[in-house]
Amino acid sequence: MQQFDLIIVGGGLAGASLAVALRDTRLRIALVEHQAPRRPEGWDSRIYAVSPANVAFLDAIGAWKHLDAARMSPIRGMQVQGDAGGEIAFSAYETGVPELAWIIESSLMACEFWESAKRQSNLTLLCPARPQALEMRDEAAVLTLADGQVLSAQLLVAADGRDSWVREAAGLLAHNTPYGEKGLVANFITERPHRSVAYQWFRDDGVLAYLPLPGDKISVVWSAPDALADEMCGLSEQALADRVADAGGHVLGGFSPLTPAAAFPLRLMRVPQTVAPRLALLGDAAHGIHPLSGHGINLGFQDAAELARLLSQAPPWQDIGYERFLQRYQRARREETQLMQTATDGLRRLFRESVPGLRPLRNVGMRLTNQLPYFKNTLVRYALGAF
Ligand SMILES: Cc1cc2nc3c(=O)[nH]c(=O)nc-3n(C[C@H](O)[C@H](O)[C@H](O)COP(=O)(O)OP(=O)(O)OC[C@H]3O[C@@H](n4cnc5c(N)ncnc54)[C@H](O)[C@@H]3O)c2cc1C
Numbered sequence: 063m064q065q066f067d068l069i070i071v072g073g074g075l076a077g078a079s080l081a082v083a084l085r086d087t088r089l090r091i092a093l094v095e096h097q098a099p100r101r102p103e104g105w106d107s108r109i110y111a112v113s114p115a116n117v118a119f120l121d122a123i124g125a126w127k128h129l130d131a132a133r134m135s136p137i138r139g140m141q142v143q144g145d146a147g148g149e150i151a152f153s154a155y156e157t158g159v160p161e162l163a164w165i166i167e168s169s170l171m172a173c174e175f176w177e178s179a180k181r182q183s184n185l186t187l188l189c190p191a192r193p194q195a196l197e198m199r200d201e202a203a204v205l206t207l208a209d210g211q212v213l214s215a216q217l218l219v220a221a222d223g224r225d226s227w228v229r230e231a232a233g234l235l236a237h238n239t240p241y242g243e244k245g246l247v248a249n250f251i252t253e254r255p256h257r258s259v260a261y262q263w264f265r266d267d268g269v270l271a272y273l274p275l276p277g278d279k280i281s282v283v284w285s286a287p288d289a290l291a292d293e294m295c296g297l298s299e300q301a302l303a304d305r306v307a308d309a310g311g312h313v314l315g316g317f318s319p320l321t322p323a324a325a326f327p328l329r330l331m332r333v334p335q336t337v338a339p340r341l342a343l344l345g346d347a348a349h350g351i352h353p354l355s356g357h358g359i360n361l362g363f364q365d366a367a368e369l370a371r372l373l374s375q376a377p378p379w380q381d382i383g384y385e386r387f388l389q390r391y392q393r394a395r396r397e398e399t400q401l402m403q404t405a406t407d408g409l410r411r412l413f414r415e416s417v418p419g420l421r422p423l424r425n426v427g428m429r430l431t432n433q434l435p436y437f438k439n440t441l442v443r444y445a446l447g448a449f
Pocket of ligand 1: 072073075076077094095096097107108109110111192193221222223224227247283325326344345346347353362
């Protein structure tokens with residue numbers, strides 16, 4: 063049996079960033095991942111809007127300075143439009159920050175973490191590897207891998223995504239509410255410059271977002287009802303580009319395709335208990351959120367930052383798998399996660415409900431918010447993690 067202090071299952075963005083954040087600690091870490099990340103040719107259609115709070119986290123763990131600046135774009139302004147004339151605009155300048163977020167390809171960050179993890183002296187990288195059996199003993203979590211290796215540690219971290227094997231094997235509940243929608247993602251070249259502005263439309267057929275990429279390129283996320291998302295995935299690349307440009311009122315002129323479209327099913331997932339004796343859940347294993355607020359990976363990075371802070375500050379005699387100790391992590395992350403899930407879910411419902419009278423009301427609400435600079439800036443600073 064190989065003994066560690068910490069086993070992380072899942073080397074996606076959440077799990078790998080936790081591993082890297084712990085590189086200067088005395089902890090002996092095993093990272094179990096079944097597939098190493100790789101860069102696609104051209105541009106990745108999986109793109110994240112990384113908040114300033116998480117840029118600070120990436121900087122603190124030494125990853126930020128290694129990311130290729132030519133592949134990233136700041137968001138300096140944002141325009142959000144309702145479905146009946148409602149409008150709200152945010153700007154970095156008015157909020158008093160250099161940028162509202164950075165748009166970064168998923169695989170760019172994933173490969174940087176992976177390279178860093180490979181060089182990490184307190185880390186054993188087990189890849190390709192999958193867990194097969196889990197036994198929670200009083201003194202340790204014991205994980206048997208499919209190739210027969212047996213690992214044990216005081217603490218097991220489940221960072222294996224929304225269908226987490228570890229969460230299931232440990233018997234922790236997850237309440238799933240499918241949205242009946244898919245997130246359609248694709249990148250395009252635009253006729254007109256985006257000037258680092260992101261656009262979002264709350265439409266009858268879902269929420270459409272244009273996110274700026276370097277040059278005259280954008281990434282599009284359209285959260286659309288399943289049937290529409292499937293129909294759009296079946297279109298030719300140019301027909302989809304025309305459809306997406308049309309839906310945004312040609313605000314950036316015509317589009318030509320840059321990457322093929324991909325679609326992923328959306329669901330709200332609430333996990334009442336994210337720690338148990340010898341276990342902590344991280345990232346998508348701990349929560350699922352609608353992509354309209356762009357907070358999926360931002361919550362995951364903040365989970366990693368918080369757990370890394372707790373583990374690295376623990377005295378040497380601390381049993382890091384002790385449930386009371388892990389509850390500090392659960393408490394620290396619960397409020398932000400629930401608030402983001404509730405706010406995002408509420409916003410999505412507000413624009414999907416067809417109750418008479420609601421349409422004008424929600425659009426007036428947007429216009430009013432737009433005219434209340436203090437309230438608006440408070441909202442945006444909270445979303446940026448600036449408090
Ligand atoms: C198909 C898809 C596309 C998405 N596209 C976007 C997008 O464009 N924009 C956006 O903002 N959000 C997107 N999301 C949501 C976003 O990807 C997540 O919020 C984020 O990736 C969560 O990171 P994570 O590290 O917690 O989980 P994941 O990224 O799911 O990482 C989990 C890791 O665990 C590994 N793993 C899983 N099971 C096992 C196992 N049994 N054994 C070993 N390893 C295992 C996986 O290989 C993976 O590396 C998408 C989600 C999906 C599913």
